[in-house]
Amino acid sequence: MAGNVDASPFKKGTQVEVSLEDDGFRGSWYTATIVRPISKKPHKIHLEFHTLTSGDNSAKLLREAVDLILVRPIPPREVQQRFNVSEDVDALHKDGWWEGIVITALDDGHYSVFFQSSREQIEVDESQLRLHREWVYGKWTKMWNFRLPFSVSFFREL
Structure with missing residues (x-):
């Protein structure tokens, strides 16, 4: 099934998001238009x-x-007012959508978000956040990310 790709959402003129594999861009998605x-x-x-x-x-x-x-359709926008701590999100940062996790809900609709790919933590307005989704077999899916309350290095010390 993985080799059978449905190309129907990828026609000329369609807006899409693209993940780049270059160093410094992993974990980010940029909007583009299909020209061919x-x-x-x-x-x-x-x-x-x-x-x-x-x-x-x-x-x-x-x-x-x-x-x-590396290409997917533009994700749907949900109407969500609040994000929860530990929730997987995409944050608009450096001209693209970066995969992150909500660390803290701050005052006035601002959130502290951590990006594992760059090890950065920034503050963003809720208008610059969306729920993180993955494009899997032609459908949008929420990926459940179970995080442990302690670091993996804890196990190495045992």
């Missing part, structure tokens, strides 16, 4: 990013061919 649909081999899709540019001082938006496995 999927090529048969090697299953690449041609995109133009909305917030990433092609160079340090360039105003020209980045165009790139990426593996289809």
Whole structure:
């Protein structure tokens, strides 16, 4: 089933999100528009990013061919006013959506979010948060992440 990819949501002109594999970008998703649909081999899709540019001082938006496995539709937005501590979220940060976890609910709809990929903790407004979802077999799924109340290093000490 994994080799049978449904390409129907990935037509020219469609807005999507893309995960990048480069160092410093893992755990983040960036919006892009499909400029050329999927090529048969090697299953690449041609995109133009909305917030990433092609160079340090360039105003020209980045165009790139990426593996289809790194592309997903834009996630649905839920109407949620509050997020819970330990809840998996995506936070709008550095021009993309970064996978994180709510550490603290602060005053006035602000939250402290920790990004495991970069080991950063930042404060964000609830308008810059969404529930974390994964695109699995053509459907949006909430991934349940069971966290232990102590670090894994605790077991190494035993």
